[in-house]
Amino acid sequence: MLRERATRLQAGRRGGGTVSVIRVGTRSSALALAQTTTVANRIANSSGSEVQIVPIVTHGDTSTDSLSSLGGTGVFASALREALLNDECDLIVHSLKDLPTDAYPGLSLGATPKRADARDVLCARSGFTLGTLPEGARVGTGSPRRVAQLLERRPDLTVVDIRGNIDTRLGRVVEGDLDAVVLAAAGLGRLGRLDAVKSELLELSAWPTAPGQGALGIEVRSGQLDRVLASALQAINHVSTEAVVSAERLVLARLEAGCAAPIGATAVLDTGLFFLTATVYSPDGTRKITSSHAATPDSHSAPHLHDAAQDVSERVATDLLAGGAAEFAPLKVTT
Incomplete structure (x- = not known):
């Protein structure tokens, strides 16, 4: 139904008719739909236009292979971007930690709403914390960064590569297949699941998370925004969030080409x-x-x-490379 309606709207646009509906593309997972609905409601309030959510299934959603074998979390973004370029929607909503840093021809970031909690959460059975988990406990994650952090803190743990949505991952703890999983606090919060099997919020000072974690990015076709949509995006953009996540992602861009390297910022x-x-x-x-x-x-x-973000990110990336980071981490250094 949504696809059929989008097709009719697309025909109207190409025919030169005036269309008052703003189409928002998103992955079809429960989390993606929840966070996109929040963005869509804000755009509707700011623009006074009707807003339609267009779910798009990506290869990353249907494949059961590990993220690293699929080429990193950027696999979730490609189908959304192609839908946007094909005029199936007017903007798309990404979790910024999943969005590759390389420029995508014809597209640009139109807004970055205020960031949610950037921390990770250990969700464990019996109220265990990272320090009190039994020796050899099975902890699930699909993130190379979290794998490295877990093994740094607790080399005795058995880290299990997992995929699936938040409910699937939490279910493996409830069922006893895993002793714990590590998830993003922002995702749990957006689904109203922060109290689910939660045992420990991992502080950023000791457990830095993925560049952009907790923030959303709204991508649009470059140079093709009408006045109403441009004004709505400006209204929901959070300048401070835009700056800090830009600094984190600029480090990532300097050090490697994908989203799966073990880097926290x-x-x-x-x-x-x-x-x-x-x-x-x-x-x-x-x-x-x-x-x-x-x-x-x-x-x-x-x-x-923006200037400050450029400055600190360049100095941090230069330090990391000078310190030999590229020698022991899977980085693709850019010049």
């Missing part, structure tokens, strides 16, 4: 300073290198924050 704005810390791990968690830098933006306006 955290940028924050605090008392007029722009802080960025990033850590690169070896896949087995036995080695890591960390760099931190700060900048003082002239103001919290978008141009000055």
